[in-house]
Amino acid sequence: MKSFKETTGQVHSVETFGTVDGPGIRYILFLAGCPLRCIYCHNSDTWDYTIGETRTVSEVFEDLLRYKAYYDRAGGGITLSGGEPTLQPYFLAELFQRCQIEGIHTCLDTSGFCDLEKAQLFLPHTNLVLLDLKHMDGPRHQEITGVLPDKTFAFAHYLAEKKIPTWIRYVLVPGYTDATEDIEKLCLFVKKLNNVERITFLPFHQLGSAKRKTLNIADPLQDLQSPSKESIEIARNIARKHNLVT
Ligand code: SF4
Structure with a gap:
């Protein structure tokens, strides 16, 4: 039976064999829920x-x-993704806290669109953040996501201040995010x-188009092709020049 006092979260789904959202094999x-509307969201x-199931931390x-x-055994742990998991900061904080007490590695997959006073709740219990940066230019960011990047930038600086290990992910969308500048x-x-x-360049793909339809x-x-291997390599070369990839 659910306790009245227990913190609950709105869970869309679970994957028990995740291999791309953090180290090792992950839950x-x-x-x-997500406040962004990324045009390439999958x-x-x-x-x-309101969709999904309401579930307690326990x-x-x-x-x-x-x-x-x-x-x-697989060097993994748990990753909270979404949607935007920081929209549910109390659930996130409590769940991560319990995981860390149990020695489970905790990872947060986020757009960084989060109020910093809420971040203070869960970051002390977060081992790793996967931070999606969408675009560095304000108007372009808004065009791509529906929101300005200020919150995300503030969140990124806050992660640095708190020395939270972070992996940056950036989706290369031809004509939108892949210019050299x-x-x-x-x-x-x-x-x-x-x-x-680390910084990873993820190629745009059409896997989300069926859901959008x-x-x-x-x-x-809808008619856009994925970036070529060459354009991914160009992005990596720029990052290499800045000593961000090997
Ligand atoms: S890509 Fe992530 S942040 Fe963007 S709309 Fe989709 S779930 Fe939200």
């Missing part, structure tokens, strides 16, 4: 905060414990942070 919890079915934690030995600006920003362990979401990228 990926996708939380419902999880647009998570945008609505319910999630006990489910996770069933696989713990497996994640331990875009990548230069990104690298100059990242270079100033002292906590970034089903949900009747406008899709300005």
Whole structure:
């Protein structure tokens, strides 16, 4: 039976064998709700905060414990993703705290669109942040995501101040985010942070387009191709020049 006092979260879905959202093999919890509207989002079915199931911290934690030995062996842990998981800061903080007490590595996959006073709740219990930077230019960021980047930039600086290990992820969208000057600006920003362990360029792909169609979401990228291997290499070379990739 659920306790009245227990913190609950709105959970969209769970993946028990995640291999791309943090180190090792991971329990990926996708939380419902996102304030952004990225034009290339492949999880647009998570945008609505009311979908999914309401679950207590204990319910999630006990489910996770069933696989713990497996994640331990594989150097993994738990990743909270979404949607935007920082929209549920109390649930996030409590769950991560319990995980860390149990020796489970905690990772947060976020756009960084988060109030800093809320971040203070969960960052002390976060081992690693996967921070998605979408664009360094304000108006372009707004065009791509629906919001300005100020909160994300403040969050990135706060992570650096708190020395939280961070991996940066940046989606290369041809014609939107892949200009040389875009990548230069990104690298100059990242270079100033002292906590970034890696930067990864993710190619735009059409995997989210079917969901957008089903949900009747406008899709300005419906005819766009993924970036070529060469353009990914160009981005990596710029980052290499800044000593951000090997
Ligand atoms: S922040 Fe993530 S979940 Fe939200 S719209 Fe952007 S890509 Fe989708």
